[in-house]
Amino acid sequence: MTEVKKSFPIKGMHCASCVRVTERALKKTLGVKDAVVNLATTKATVTYDEENCTPEQLAESVSKTGYTLDLEEKNEELRDEEKKKELADLKVKVIASLTSGALLLWGSFPGLMNTAPAILQNPFTQLMLALPIQFWAGLEFYKATIPALKHRTANMDTLVALGTTVAFAYSVFVSFFPEVVMDLGLEHMPYFDVSVIVIGLILLGRYFEAQAKSGTSQAIKKLIGLQAKTARIVQNDTEIDLPIEQVKIGDIVRVRPGEKIPVDGLVMDGESSIDQSVVTGESIPVDLGKGDAVIGATINKSGTFTYRATKVGSDTIHAHNIKLVQQAQRTNAPIQKL
Template identity: 45%
Template sequence: MKKTYDIKGMHCASCVYVVEKALKSVTGVNSAVVNLATNKATVDCTAEVNELHLHEAVSRTGYELVAPTMPISEHVHSHSQMESNGLREDTIMSIVLTILSIAIMGVDLLLPLNLPAKEFSHHLMPLMATYMMFVVGRPYLAGIGRFIKYKRADMDTLVGIGTLVAYLYSFILSAFELQLQKYIDTEHTYYEITVIVIGLITLGKYLEARAKSHTSTAIRKLIGLQAKTARVIRDGKEVDIPIEEVLVGDLIRVRAGEKVPVDGVIVEGGSVVDESLVTGESMPADKVIGSHVIGATINKSGSFIMKATKVGADTMLSTIIQLIERAQGSKAPIQRMADVVSSYFVPSVLFVAVLTLLGWLTFGGTNGFVYGLYSMISVLIIACPCAMGLATPTAVMVGTGKAAENGILIKDAYSLELAHKVNTIVFDKTGTLTRGEPAVTDIIPNGKATANSVLKLAMSLEKGSEHSLADAILKKAESKKIQPHAVSRFKALVGYGVEGIVGKHKAMLGNKRLMGQKRMWTIVRYFLRSSASKSKGKQS
């Protein structure tokens, strides 16, 4: 069985690998997939697995595992929204202080500062660096704390060590300037490293949180397609209730223009339902007693009573959403490789940084410590593997989401990765690919009638209809600026077409069944002429 959990405290790909390893160590867990973009873990385990053991395994690595309280799409959006909101103030301050630091550095390099200005910057830079290190840089100090407590390094550890070393070195030079100036150059401090590095990384995290909040847009749009309420018949009365309260077996009335609330079967009445959302078919489907209807599709005309057969997470739309969420939470093979590399990458960076410092101390001469410190900080900051772990899951979320918006369901990240090898796509029938809405493409008049006269007559009859084909005919007529005739005694013939009096004549517009029923043989012959159009996926 598969279970999904929220993971709190992850920052990079090495975090992902550590959490996965912890979950897999629990007896009874077959596999565990952790996604950095969604901050979720999907665990495939036996029914005997105690959730308490999963919580304990994750907490021993410094992270927190909690039961999910909302769908993945809503979780990603709300989590990223809160994260970006929390970072907004820090980001604004970071940008201001970073620009100020760069300005001070630039002026110091290009123009020799006079004594008062130099003294002012000498006191201002430590204040700015202190604020950045201990206020904005709290997450990175926490990363150092996790490293000490759990013997595990991540991206925040690298940034924290690099900036803290620069800050402490500069602070010691400032605090003991008189005592140390005999031995080293106390004029060159590195407060600007702390300010600029934390400032730029904070800005990057803010933009990252904003980007993550948009990755779930496609699923949230699908969720928004669901009806919010249903008109349920209970105790002989029709009552509007929230969609969440609909039960299997409830009788629901669906009026013209409304969305079908849940999946079910029609027990009274009939209508024409637009199912393009689910099937992609541009032509609406005729529905009669016994016909199945799908939640979130649109009742175009007429009113009917349906019996709910599937509600909540069991409806077809909910199933589609769950498939997309599962695909977004899955891992591509290249992503698994990136997670493994990142888990070894962070300790390797720490080792190389220390080796760099020792190398400068050994062979750097008089200024070896200063250059070694600067080089060590550069290694720690530049080598952060955050992009390595976040790029692939974010791309998978955006790709599967965009595909869903365009009616393409992708099974998982592995399938998405294989898609670049596809060179041929075979579709099972003509008309599989549609725009999701009908449009008039051809007008084939009989006898002395012209295309415009036929279109004007059709427009006149369809002006009072709610059928989706009526919309297509009206749009075509309006594009040609055709004005309709006056129509009286209009009548919609459900499942057949429409009829009315145009001038002094009775006119009908509908499908082949209507024409055959009314014995209109001249028009029926028109269908024979249009058979060639059907081979191109067109309807008559």
Template identity: 40%
Template sequence: MISKTNETIALPVKGMSCASCSARIEKKVGELDGVYLAKVNFAAEMATVEFDPEKISAEQFPEEIKKLGFEVPSVHETFPIEGMTCASCVSRVEKKLSSLPGVSDVKVNLATEQASIEYLPALIGFNGLKEALSNAGYHLRPAKSEEGLPSDEENRHLKELVTLKLKLIFSGFASILVMVLSMKGEGIALPLSLNLMLFLLATPVQFYCGGQFYRGAINGIRHGYADMNTLIAVGTSAAYLYSTVATFLSSWIRIADEKVEVYFDTSVMIIALVLLGRWMESSAKRSASNAIKKLMQLQPRTATVERQGEEIEISIAELIEGDRVWVRPGEQIPVDGKIFEGNSSI
């Protein structure tokens, strides 16, 4: 009796040349333990398998088909990723994606904030990839088309850069005021007490300008890791909270008649300096990303190949290993390869 928990998977199969090829695949896959039905449509180049996931994994089917000498083509797409801040984020994203069923290759670029993923759509789709990264604290966005330049992704980066710049200007200005008042404030006539003035200046810096560090730290704690955001949030919060207590409840920590010091200048200066570094990093990443995109646009989109004795022009995505590519004088070289005949200057 067939279990109600059975699943059905459809896999594209390339390389079949006759009906006996499809029969061989049906026989091989159908003999696997846990497989109830295996049908291969030669014309559509599609294999449909009904199986019990408790007995066999869907990942085994592409492997068994490849052992017979056929190909189960995978999809190679590039997805933008939000939330990466350092090299350890790249490592975590690659490790998480590589562990997913159907994913055969992952390369993550921190500079462009993109992940190049090779996967089998029959085993995992965009939603599965997105959910896995969301659980790790990152956000995967849909793959953008080749033609999509300039895109919404570019507008998002520009918006983030503008927001970061505004926070940097605000925190920098507030930091200067806090530093001046901390050093010279006792000799200046102020409408409020010195500590209260420092508190009012430091609070928006701590929670508006530094809010991204708290979000990053909370996200990391939820998913079981600590990063630079955690360090900044803990360090600045310690200085800010102690200074807040010293401002409003100084009697709790005063020893004898000693003056209670506050450290609002420490918290705001740390946030301002880190934001300066983040802004410089984002500007550099954007420049690097634009340079990479311009280089990619230089690659020709088509290539002239020799197949069955004829020269035909095809998309470079259709090139396969072993193709002979003709490059005439003045043309760009579409792919890497070996020179078989002819000579020219590059």
């Protein structure tokens, strides 16, 4: 049995119910030992047996719940571009929804409609304003609702789709058959503004949520960006610049003033003041000399010195800090499990 633990992006999740349904589907998949779905990162961390389960089977289980588990390997830049495009599309839908909602409110709300142009008070004009918002801007609610109903589950999208559809359908009926409504003793009043404004406000909330998630991802990228890209290795009195990934334990590294320290190690020769604020938060540089430990990603402020690498790659203190932040993002709080 070969157990592996992998993280997969999941598209379409917007609420705690989405997380619960997706997590339950993954855990029911044959070969899965554990699955944790995090709404903040929209990722699923799955521990499974490679002999009995494949990523394709995980994707199939998730797709049955109405969501998408992304198996395609993409670099961070490509993912960022996709997120930017999604955010831009969402912004357009928010603006269109709230603009239409404001016009509909002006033309139908008691006390305001008396000041509105006659064309905005016309129920068929209101229908034309509401139609694209209901089935274009609100399309994602229907896309998530239909699979959920097939599997006899409900989520926030189900509630939004049901509520706005009822308001929209009633308003259409009132617009085309006002006599029937009046014969029943009901007020001849369409509610297009209700469905449109609800959709607009929900999408606005999702826009702010997407921006917040993007900000969190950017914070981690900035943390990763603090690492040095290359290291100056001393070999037989000759200096060679190597990518940081090629530095090995025991290599002799030379650092000049103003440069970042590539990896963790022990000073062999020279003295300097080191800015360790990126690791410790301490703004005052620390004086170090022979035998003292230096930490990767910190900045050499003054002297030139050489040191021997003791920790490289994912074993450095800075790499561990990045892992802790990423793990904190992926892990659900105990209250969420409750």
